[in-house]
Amino acid sequence: MNLLEVFIASLQNLKVNKVRSFLTMLGVIIGVTSVILLVSIGQGAKIYINEQFASLGTNLLIITPGKIETKGGPPLRTESVEKLTFEDSMALKRRAFLLKGVVPFVLGNSTVKYSNRSRSVIVAGVNNEYQWVRGFWVEIGSFVSDDDVEARRRVVVIGKKVVEELFGTSNPIAQMVKIGDVKFRVIGIMEKKGVSLGIDFDNVVFIPVKTAQDLFNTQSLFQIIVSVISEKELNNATDQIISVLKKRHNNKEDFTIVSQGAMLSTLDTILNVLTYVLGGIAGISLIVGGIGIMNIMLVSIKERTREIGIRKAVGAKKKDILIQFLIESITISTAGGIIGILLGIGGAAAAHKIFPALPTKVTPWAIIIAFVFSVSVGVFFGVYPAKKASELDTIESLRYE
Amino acid sequence: MTSPLIILDKIERTFNFSKITIEVLKGISFTVKSGAFIAITGPSGSGKSTLMNIIGCIDTPTKGSYILEGTEVSKMDDEALAFIRNKKIGFVFQNFNLLPRYSALANVELPLFYAGIPRQLRKDKAESSLASVGLINRGLHSPSELSGGEKQRVAIARALVNNPLLILADEPTGNLDSKSSLEIMSLFQKLNIDTNVTIIVVTHDPAVADFAKRVITIVDGVIELDRSKR
Numbered sequence: 001m002n003l004l005e006v007f008i009a010s011l012q013n014l015k016v017n018k019v020r021s022f023l024t025m026l027g028v029i030i031g032v033t034s035v036i037l038l039v040s041i042g043q044g045a046k047i048y049i050n051e052q053f054a055s056l057g058t059n060l061l062i063i064t065p066g067k068i069e070t071k072g073g074p075p076l077r078t079e080s081v082e083k084l085t086f087e088d089s090m091a092l093k094r095r096a097f098l099l100k101g102v103v104p105f106v107l108g109n110s111t112v113k114y115s116n117r118s119r120s121v122i123v124a125g126v127n128n129e130y131q132w133v134r135g136f137w138v139e140i141g142s143f144v145s146d147d148d149v150e151a152r153r154r155v156v157v158i159g160k161k162v163v164e165e166l167f168g169t170s171n172p173i174a175q176m177v178k179i180g181d182v183k184f185r186v187i188g189i190m191e192k193k194g195v196s197l198g199i200d201f202d203n204v205v206f207i208p209v210k211t212a213q214d215l216f217n218t219q220s221l222f223q224i225i226v227s228v229i230s231e232k233e234l235n236n237a238t239d240q241i242i243s244v245l246k247k248r249h250n251n252k253e254d255f256t257i258v259s260q261g262a263m264l265s266t267l268d269t270i271l272n273v274l275t276y277v278l279g280g281i282a283g284i285s286l287i288v289g290g291i292g293i294m295n296i297m298l299v300s301i302k303e304r305t306r307e308i309g310i311r312k313a314v315g316a317k318k319k320d321i322l323i324q325f326l327i328e329s330i331t332i333s334t335a336g337g338i339i340g341i342l343l344g345i346g347g348a349a350a351a352h353k354i355f356p357a358l359p360t361k362v363t364p365w366a367i368i369i370a371f372v373f374s375v376s377v378g379v380f381f382g383v384y385p386a387k388k389a390s391e392l393d394t395i396e397s398l399r400y401e
Numbered sequence: 402m403t404s405p406l407i408i409l410d411k412i413e414r415t416f417n418f419s420k421i422t423i424e425v426l427k428g429i430s431f432t433v434k435s436g437a438f439i440a441i442t443g444p445s446g447s448g449k450s451t452l453m454n455i456i457g458c459i460d461t462p463t464k465g466s467y468i469l470e471g472t473e474v475s476k477m478d479d480e481a482l483a484f485i486r487n488k489k490i491g492f493v494f495q496n497f498n499l500l501p502r503y504s505a506l507a508n509v510e511l512p513l514f515y516a517g518i519p520r521q522l523r524k525d526k527a528e529s530s531l532a533s534v535g536l537i538n539r540g541l542h543s544p545s546e547l548s549g550g551e552k553q554r555v556a557i558a559r560a561l562v563n564n565p566l567l568i569l570a571d572e573p574t575g576n577l578d579s580k581s582s583l584e585i586m587s588l589f590q591k592l593n594i595d596t597n598v599t600i601i602v603v604t605h606d607p608a609v610a611d612f613a614k615r616v617i618t619i620v621d622g623v624i625e626l627d628r629s630k631r
Binding site for chain 1: 454457459460479480483484486487488492494498499500502511512514515516517520559563
């Protein structure tokens with residue numbers, strides 16, 4: 001028996017009941033489309049996050065006050081917390097020689113006013129090293145200098161979006177703006193950076209860190225961001241930071257050092273789990289599609305009982321009948337799978353077009369898995385009806401009306 | 402003297418239903434020589450169709466021995482029986498049993514398909530088989546476009562296409578008018594004479610049985626009369 005001819009015959013059979021065949025296929029189409037679409041969204045998000053982290057620099061360590069348990073359970077702040085101070089950052093700069101740059105960092109929200117316009121912004125208190133530690137540079141004018149920090153000067157470097165909103169086309173350099181109720185002089189404009197990890201860097205204004213402490217009425221730092229001389233030294237640098245800061249904090253390790261890599265791998269894990277869960281849920285609809293195939297095959301066998309009897313009378317073996325109906329169900333599921341893959345790829349592209357913030361990435365393994373799965377659905381849910389067809393009694397089938 | 406094509410020895414067939422057992426055939430024995438033209442007659446429910454199904458290898462006897470061409474077939478498995486149905490036996494049914502969505506030609510090709518014959522050869526053989534029943538230009542018509550007599554000719558062409566030893570016809574004229582019936586029976590007679598193929602026809606119509614060279618009458622599962630002409 002020639003399998004190709006059986007396949008062609010099965011196509012002809014599917015053509016006879018076009019609408020029914022299509023509706024049967026639809027279950028698989030929807031299943032495969034959603035698997036591809038959801039997995040590609042999950043993978044897109046993962047790649048997007050990876051890129052974002054890479055753009056922030058991979059040799060960064062972030063020191064936050066308080067000990068955060070990162071292993072098991074939700075983050076938990078324990079014991080009394082001694083705050084990180086500007087002096088801590090200075091100590092790191094002096095003693096931790098594996099660090100290339102140290103940025104004492106204060107963060108807050110405020111409004112910036114210029115004449116009658118105002119805008120809500122993120123205010124970041126930094127020192128001069130912030131620029132090259134983060135790879136985010138001033139474009140016009142100058143950035144916050146170490147002098148500005150020591151002298152607690154009220155100077156501000158503003159982001160591109162803030163410039164557009166408050167100044168329009170006029171030159172903001174040397175203009176006075178109000179942050180909260182305090183007047184600041186604009187000394188520079190940052191380059192365009194865009195949104196990264198949910199923060200719109202063009203909507204940030206930078207002021208000297210000590211000025212920021214005054215503005216927000218605090219003695220402590222939000223974070224200390226450090227860059228290590230090379231990625232290989234991340235662990236050694238971490239040890240150095242711990243030893244320097246412990247000495248200053250009564251020998252207590254009441255701070256947490258997070259590397260970009262650690263955060264990235266945590267996020268990676270979360271996104272992978274999310275992808276699998278989404279894919280799995282979509283996979284359930286594939287199984288439902290398979291049940292639809294089984295149902296239709298059983299109906300079809302009932303309708304074609306006579307045909308089965310005739311085929312057996314002229315010499316078809318049980319095996320021939322089994323293969324014939326199995327190929328029909330596999331044809332339905334595979335055709336559905338192929339259409340679903342195409343729709344999934346198209347859908348992923350369309351989703352990215354409609355929502356540019358939603359990155360999608362169609363991975364080959366998702367396509368392969370979806371395809372293999374749809375073929376298997378045809379086999380799995382086709383075997384029972386096909387077996388039933390092959391075991392029909394010849395005489396009774398010939399009499400069947 | 403060659404050995405007979407068919408030897409039936411004390412064939413019994415009983416059907417078991419949940420509460421009752423029905424004995425349909427109660428010990429049928431006869432032999433058929435190659436080239437015979439036999440009619441099996443009898444009233445409804447006499448067991449003639451069951452006998453026919455056993456001879457045709459789509460049913461197996463409960464007891465007894467059936468030797469076809471020197472081989473015992475009553476104990477064969479499905480695969481072996483399918484092979485015999487395919488290569489050695491051609492069926493003709495009362496209600497034609499053509500596949501409605503297939504052309505006449507494709508219907509005739511069907512046994513060749515299961516015999517594993519390549520496509521082109523299949524087509525050639527099916528066409529010559531259709532020609533031998535007088536349907537040269539009807540190959541591409543679907544069964545619904547053919548008359549009853551033509552449908553039965555297609556069925557006969559299908560039965561003949563694998564050059565079987567034996568053609569089994571179960572009430573082949575049951576759904577035909579008298580003119581077509583006569584044509585079909587004449588066709589059987591001609592085939593029997595021309596190709597020496599063995600033909601067994603099951604019928605309750607004496608006019609049809611009259612075409613055969615030997616008539617076996619079955620009543621209540623036993624042979625009542627076995628009569629050869631001349």
